[in-house]
Amino acid sequence: MTAQGFTTNIVHADSAFGTEHGAVHKPVHNSVQFGFDTVEDLIGMFQGTLKGAYSYSRQGTPTTAALEAKITRMEDGVGSVSFATGMAAICGLFFTLLRSGDHLVMSQFVFGNTNSIADTLRGLGVDVSMVDATDAQAVAAVVRPNTRMVFVETVANPGTQIADLEGIGALCQQHGLVYVVDNTILSPALFRAKTVGASIVMNSLTKSIAGHGSALGGSLTDTGLFDWTQYPNIAEAYRKGDTAQWGLTQIRKKGLRDMGGTLSADHTHRIALGAETLVLRQRQASASTLALAQFLESHPAIAKVNYPMLPSHPQHERALKHFSAGSWLLSFELRDASDMLAFVNRLQLPVKATGLGDTRTLIIPVAPTIFWEAGAEVRAAMGIADGLVRLSVGLEETADLLADFKQALG
Template sequence: MTTPQNPSFTTQIVHADRRGGAEQGAIHQPVHTSVQYGYDKVEDLIAVFQGTAKGGFNYARQGTPTTAALESMVTQMENGRGTIAFATGMAGICAIFLTLLKAGDHLVASQFVFGNTNSVFGTLADLGIEVTLVDVTNAANVAAALRPTTRMVFVETIANPGTQIPDLQGIGAVCQEHGLLYVVDNTVASPYLFQAESVGAGLVLNSLTKSIGGQGAALGGAVTDTGRYDWSRYPNIFAAYRKGDPKGWGLQQLRKKGLRDMGATLSSQAAHQLALGAETLALRMDRTSATALALAQWLEQHPAVARVLYPMLPSHPQHAFAQKHLKAGSWLLSFELRDPGQCLAVCNRLQLPIKATGLADTRTLIIPVAHTIFWEAGPQVRAAMGIADGMIRLSVGLEETQDLLADFAQALQGA
């Protein structure tokens, strides 16, 4: 197949399967359900096992042609070197931490991370991996937290639910200076709105369930190696994987330990569903970002609303970072009511937003944060993360903007 040179984002993605050579001229990569993959010569099978073959499959726990096609698509999106698909975004996060860190290591991470990620930090501490949480909106805080045992820095492009944005470029410079692995969770922004390799991230995580899949129909996660980190400097690569080009060492270890050993494997059926959703990523992100901005501007003027958190509002504390790094503000919006006691009543009066957890569906989702997804964290952790009792989180969907505005107008009457 011939294509124009330097195709745009969506053009590149919708033709990804065809460029990859889908069988029998198929427009999309077929769903490969086989668990085992055979070879005419045992030497070829050995080459796949030992990682010296270019491509090839041996057992579906480490990937299939269908998951490989999705991985290639995400690699293109992130302008990376390679990608590994996982069963969920959390599986990808755990694979990064548990296969690349060991007892005695130190991790510096954002204090504003997703609740489940914060829970994993507790598990790491039990395993002897020290974690320091800092306010990453200032790179100086990251630099001050470093120790001789620090191996990795972890941030989210846009934090959930408080929408804090790190000093992405400044932290990248700190990691570069000290030879640290910089890991960015790009789930909320997506590869369309932000390219993490541009700030020096070595690994980029995406929950495929959310922005990339976009329809709430399949779970998945992905870890992309941007090629920006020198793996020959990383002390925790196992001897078995210190062979050949060092550029491949990180992903090799993640695939062997995260998929082969831990079994966090994405099914071919889910990979196919996620790849179909990925083709409309840019269209959905443009639409939901525009609607979210309009709703944020409207809410900010409403007398019942104390504060609105959306990166593209001039009132946002990291608005300058958002303008510098993001094409648009994404679908995540949070706001606080002046009367926290009205939080549940307002949610119940809304007719269009679905009262459900989850993010980046085609339908708008709403949830009271302190009562649900951050209830287990407790008031002290919530306070440190800027989560007020009256905070409501929205994942803005594809509904018409005027319909959502009308619904919020009636729900906030008398609040």
Template sequence: MSTQPTGANWGFTTRCVHSDRLGDIEHGGIHKPLHLSVQYGYESASELVKVFQGEAAGFNYARQGTPTVAALEANVTAMEDGRASLCFATGMAAITAIFTTLLKAGDHLVCSRFIFGNTNSLLGTLQGLGIAVTFADATEAANVEAAITPATRMVFVETIANPRTQVADLEGIGALCKQRGLLYVVDNTVSSPWAFRPKSVGASLVVNSLTKSIGGHGNALGGAITDTGLFDWSNYPGIFPAYRKGNPAGWGLAQLKKKGLRDQGASLSSEAAHHLSVGSETLALRMAASSASAQALAEFLAAHPKVRKVYYPGLPDHAQHARAKKLFRAQSWLMAFELVDEDDCVAFIDRLSLPIVATGLGDTRSLILPVAHTIFWEMGPERRAEMGIADSLIRLSIGLEDSRDLIEDFGRALEAGA
């Protein structure tokens, strides 16, 4: 029989592949098996009481997790070099849990102006609940600092913004939040923990839509929150008295688990957790391949006379190119571009053969859509203008196709235009 692995000095991919083997795997399974039970029983009532009151580890009701989900949480924690993680049904469920369980009426949130459309919609809901929100150009920490008020409790940014790929001043904002004692939340979905760890810039909480880079195969929804262990929860006014017991380092996730999973019910299923865990094993391989293809296609499009502008951090003319090159191992699979002929946006997409016209991101297949007409339509032209989203903007998520084939397809579609 082989010895139990320790993982102390493993590299990123080795850790992902063997993460579940660091704990017990029932019956010698190669992968952590599916635990489909909703309830979990105990030999005595006193044992169950200890689990309910947080005095002992264990499972009671699947809404707050299962052994299969716990194995994925441990894997995500290792990826992000965090203290602990919680998994949710979707990335939006994870973000919603952060905002609604750690903020209350009268609190103030500073958010990047350049954020995912659904997150923007959620923030409108928060404002209706009495939580003030200020949007700031997060590419410069000074803009975030100018937006801070005495009621500010949290700053929220994305690493690489969807869809225009702006890169936040992650280091500067981290230093600012540390100085002011603010909760610093970083959405790492586009970069992935392989290309970047927000903990390195002082993030308090890290969000990942597991559906995208980490799962990567478009076959399961999921989201995760990782506590990096850097934030002092003992001084945070948003922690309820019920969770102010024991080690303060665990207070934040304890409240997120009880309020975000138990109360709101945004639970990740064991089936989805299994898909995501297996998908995570190829994270580094997929990210390296898709980032390289995205770089090659971005360079091709940038040089084409029928393309007005390409937005990709790997290009030298990107406004935050130097920052992205310093912080990220690779520039990810996300890019956007505008055609010279603004009216050709939808027709151009229809001339392509390889990219699938779909709303998702981070899949094995390349995905494409007209931004203003679809995912950012609801917010209206004024808000789109504030975010720099032109009516002709096309978003592209690069998959695992050979870069040569993608370039040939885009070249043919461009030449076939008017």
């Protein structure tokens, strides 16, 4: 990153890297194939001696490259790889960098689909330990000689637990482990995972960064802090050139080219445009979410509110230390759980839908929907009560949201 501010860098990123015909935004490149002047250049593309060229859009286009450069700036990394969805990015990460016989440590509070991938990995011979990542000692207790990676979320969905980000970072550095931080909810606008030692930062671009509920995408950013020369799972074919790029090269070749989870040019363009207003949206959503969390916590009909910026949150001091704001995710429980469905139906502004990080406020009862398949035992381990409601706060006026919740609780 240059000395310029965060948003200035995003807004001017396209022109900084060059655009065709003087366009202000990077154009949308929909071509699947890319031609070469000579067959020698074509061969050079395949053998890696021709730099800055494109061969087949499954591995990337000028449009995705521009977005990746923008995300790399945002996370202060050395490079990024984009994917069709956040889950495609996570799968590309795990299936590329882990092998049968490896051990992965994962927070027990991760997103439901990420939790589901843990079962898939076990079936492929990767041992997975799910631990309470709010305590770095719980992670340290399960580290073993074959441990390769630790995966946590900055703020857990839906319970908002905050991992011991700094403590785990120090632990991973001590043991030479790849430290992966899912920064989806906060985004680099509110927290930069590199500051706690993250090796790779994952973002579901669909949420905070795109922010309008109109595009799917995911990304992995290498912060440059991990020494890939010491990682045993990098294939010999990718152990050449800049060592800082070895991990991303393997992810792009095996996780993107071979698995095919390619981000479309159209969605890339929408995400890039959405990123330009990231800071403005995160500020507004964070302010409304805090106001709503404070109101709900003071209401006699509400039993519990989960939001990091509330002093009652178990990791409140950790949130204040690392995050510049709390973002848009909160969850809460009614004292009378039997009234949960009727209460949600009385709300007029929140859209009853799954998904997160939209301009519109979204609401969903958690146990009977997004975590239903996980089962009661997993829900209990994650602290998901039957009456838990998840809220993704949008850009509506704060006063309008408060008024709607007051009438619904009244």
